[in-house]
Amino acid sequence: MSPTRLHNIRGAIRSFRIVSWLLRVGIIVCVLAIIPSQATGICLCNAPKELILELIGLGSIALLALYCSRIRVDCVDLFLALFLIFSIVSGGFAAPDRWEALRAVGISVAGIAIFWSSRVIAKSGRGQQLLDVAALAVVLVAATVILDALGFSYGLSVTRPAGTLGDRNSAAHFLAVGMPLLFLQSFETRSARRESLALFSLAILGAALLLTRSRAAWLAVISGTLLFAILLGLTPRRFHLSLTMARVMRATAALAAGLILGLCIPTQLHWKAMHPYMESFENLAESNSGSGRVRLNQYHDSLLMLIGHKTLGVGPGNWKILYKARASGLTKNNSQASTHAYQAPAERTIWYLPNRLNSDWIAFMVERGLPAVIFLLAALATLAVWSVKSWSRLNVTAPGSDPSPRLVSLLILVAIIVIVGSFDAVLQLPAPTYLAFLMLGALAPLHKPLFTICLSRFARAFAAVTALVLAGALAIFTSNEIYVSYVIARSGPNNLSAAYRMSFDKRWFLTEVVWSERAVKKDLGRYPACD
Numbered sequence: 001m002s003p004t005r006l007h008n009i010r011g012a013i014r015s016f017r018i019v020s021w022l023l024r025v026g027i028i029v030c031v032l033a034i035i036p037s038q039a040t041g042i043c044l045c046n047a048p049k050e051l052i053l054e055l056i057g058l059g060s061i062a063l064l065a066l067y068c069s070r071i072r073v074d075c076v077d078l079f080l081a082l083f084l085i086f087s088i089v090s091g092g093f094a095a096p097d098r099w100e101a102l103r104a105v106g107i108s109v110a111g112i113a114i115f116w117s118s119r120v121i122a123k124s125g126r127g128q129q130l131l132d133v134a135a136l137a138v139v140l141v142a143a144t145v146i147l148d149a150l151g152f153s154y155g156l157s158v159t160r161p162a163g164t165l166g167d168r169n170s171a172a173h174f175l176a177v178g179m180p181l182l183f184l185q186s187f188e189t190r191s192a193r194r195e196s197l198a199l200f201s202l203a204i205l206g207a208a209l210l211l212t213r214s215r216a217a218w219l220a221v222i223s224g225t226l227l228f229a230i231l232l233g234l235t236p237r238r239f240h241l242s243l244t245m246a247r248v249m250r251a252t253a254a255l256a257a258g259l260i261l262g263l264c265i266p267t268q269l270h271w272k273a274m275h276p277y278m279e280s281f282e283n284l285a286e287s288n289s290g291s292g293r294v295r296l297n298q299y300h301d302s303l304l305m306l307i308g309h310k311t312l313g314v315g316p317g318n319w320k321i322l323y324k325a326r327a328s329g330l331t332k333n334n335s336q337a338s339t340h341a342y343q344a345p346a347e348r349t350i351w352y353l354p355n356r357l358n359s360d361w362i363a364f365m366v367e368r369g370l371p372a373v374i375f376l377l378a379a380l381a382t383l384a385v386w387s388v389k390s391w392s393r394l395n396v397t398a399p400g401s402d403p404s405p406r407l408v409s410l411l412i413l414v415a416i417i418v419i420v421g422s423f424d425a426v427l428q429l430p431a432p433t434y435l436a437f438l439m440l441g442a443l444a445p446l447h448k449p450l451f452t453i454c455l456s457r458f459a460r461a462f463a464a465v466t467a468l469v470l471a472g473a474l475a476i477f478t479s480n481e482i483y484v485s486y487v488i489a490r491s492g493p494n495n496l497s498a499a500y501r502m503s504f505d506k507r508w509f510l511t512e513v514v515w516s517e518r519a520v521k522k523d524l525g526r527y528p529a530c531d
Contacts, residue, residue: 008262011492015063018063018181019060019063019121020124020129021420022056022060022131023056023060023114023117023118023121024129026053026055026056027075027133027134027137027434027435027438028133028136028137028140029433030049030052030053031049031137031140031141031164031165031431033048033051033052033164035482035486042472043409044180044482045164045165046166046429046430047478047481047482050103051475051479052434053107053111053114053430053431053433054106054107054110054471054475054478055471055475057109057110057111057112057113057114057434057471058109058110058113058338058467058468058471058474059471060113060114060472061113061116061117061467062463062464062465062468063464064116064117064120064466065460065463065464065467066461068120068455068460069455069460070454070455071453072449073449073451073452073453074384074445074447074448074449074450075378075382075450076379076382076386077116078416079378079379080112080115080375080379082371083108083112083368083372083375083377083379084109084370086312086369086371086372086375087104087105087109087368087372088318089312090313090367090369091104091315093113094309094312094315094369095314095315095317095318096314096436097315097317097318097321097505097507097508098315098518099315099504099505099507099508100315100318100478100505100507101315101316101317101322102322102473102474102477103474103477104316104317104367104428105317106470106474106477107427107428107429107430108427108433108479110430110433110471110474111427111433111434112437113467114434114437114438115432115437115438116441117441118437118440119441119442119444122442127442130438130441131181131184131185131439132185132294133441134435134438135178135185135198137178137435138174138175138179138201138205139167139182139201139204140207141163141164141175141208141221142163142175142204142205142207143204143393143433144163144505145163145168145171145175145211145212146204146207146211147163148161148163149265149268149269150266150268151268160213160269161211162210162212162270163334164247164515165431168212168213168214169214169216169217170432170482171212172212172214172216172217172218173214173216173217173341173424173426173432174219174432174435175205175209175212175217176217176220176224177416177426177432177436178205178416178439179205179209179221179224179416180224180409180412181409181413181439182202182205182414183228183251183404183409184409184500185198185201186202186247186250186251187248187251187405188405194281194519195250198251199250199251199254200254202251202254202258203254203255203257203258203261204258205255205258206254206255206257206258206259206262207258207259207261208258208262209258210258210263210277211258211262212433213276213277214424216419216420216422216423216424217420219419220415221522224415224416225252225255227411227412227415228412231408231411234411237375240245262277270395295358295359295423298358299358299359299362301323302357302363303362303365303366305319305322305323305366306370310370311364311369311370311371312369313365313368313369313372313474314366314370315367315369316367316368319356319357320355320356320357321343321507322474323357329377337456346350356425356428356429357428358423358424359421359423359425360424360425360426361373361377361421363420363425363428364376377418380409380417381414383414383440383444384411384414384415386444386445387407387408387410387411388407388411388510390407390445391408391411402489406443407443407445410440410443410463413440414440417436418455435449450516480503480504481503481504481505481508483502484499484502484509487499
């Protein structure tokens, strides 16, 4: 073996270790990243998480690009790349506000970079390490949600209980996405101690999920559990003997115990309903009134924006600027929040609720065009088909490790992402985007590539530098918004000239000023609780 070849192999192994470490540390920092300040009343939740996602995702892919002389492209990679291409083109040519487009596309680019990085790390034999730390991140979020419900959040979340994610629906969606991972942890381990920890984690997750009262997350978890039960009941021989019925029953009992714990603990949540959790369960699929009706109206009016914008949409992140809602309303728990915006570009202020369309798939369709959302859904569908095919071909009597729980967990994960993404913003937010793509990459089975791209040393260096430059640009933009938000909160509505000069996105700045002015009028402080 030549010295150059040996040097490249050693460099690749070193980069794999660094990237694995970055991905593991990044998911923990991302879910905990929050900027509170009681002095100014500011509490930024999403912006710090965006910063972590962008730096970790693009930094990891830059490190891997330096030592990847060949890139094997399969169907999933191709579909995700086409989704990014349409998103970038839409942001460059269709978006009225390109700063908002940069922010929205940056989350998608960084999330898919996490997917590609975790997939490479999983192929190198370090996938279990990624899954272990991702499970820890899910448990941390569940614990902070419970602490928030008990009254120990100190005003960190605007819609309790949400913990460090700032919004109870966002926290619930994050936990729903992580649920298959905790089930997998309890199924795969051969250690009684690790299984006990996994069962305890499932109980904590069940309690936190119940306390959030998020119907979309509940529906996704119920659907995922039923899907697993159906697969286990109809084709029990496709599972390895290590996945005994007793282990399945213990995991299900742990989740049920968490639900009972959530009902029994003395929380500081002041729901208006006499039996709030039963009411949410009874109205699980209700759409004739309340937030269900608001969402249907929002979907209907948003889809009308596709007229004349079917190919590229109205621009990533620009739905909130162009959309004009039919109804407006906001309750204390944000359960009936709807959108109110002004379409006239000459309007000085733009104030809207919510900040994102309450459906990932409709949002991507409206903002980035029909081809973009078709490619993203095709990538998820391909992963689901691969998991089913790989699972059906398993020889479960063969000795060694049993991959069947991972393949079933991947299938359930895809189903949960599709369900929660149909009713709320999931892949538009940094924390669930990080977790979802990290898990998808670590669980994705190996598949025959469509073609292979050979990269020269110059091409690898160019790809790495491009990723780092993009990471730097996104980090500067996100840091600018964080600092300008702090200045707005600190200076108040009457002294904002310095913040205006510093802000890259003037339209976003005016929106934040309106937030601040309305908060002052309502005696809620000089800034809303969370971004």
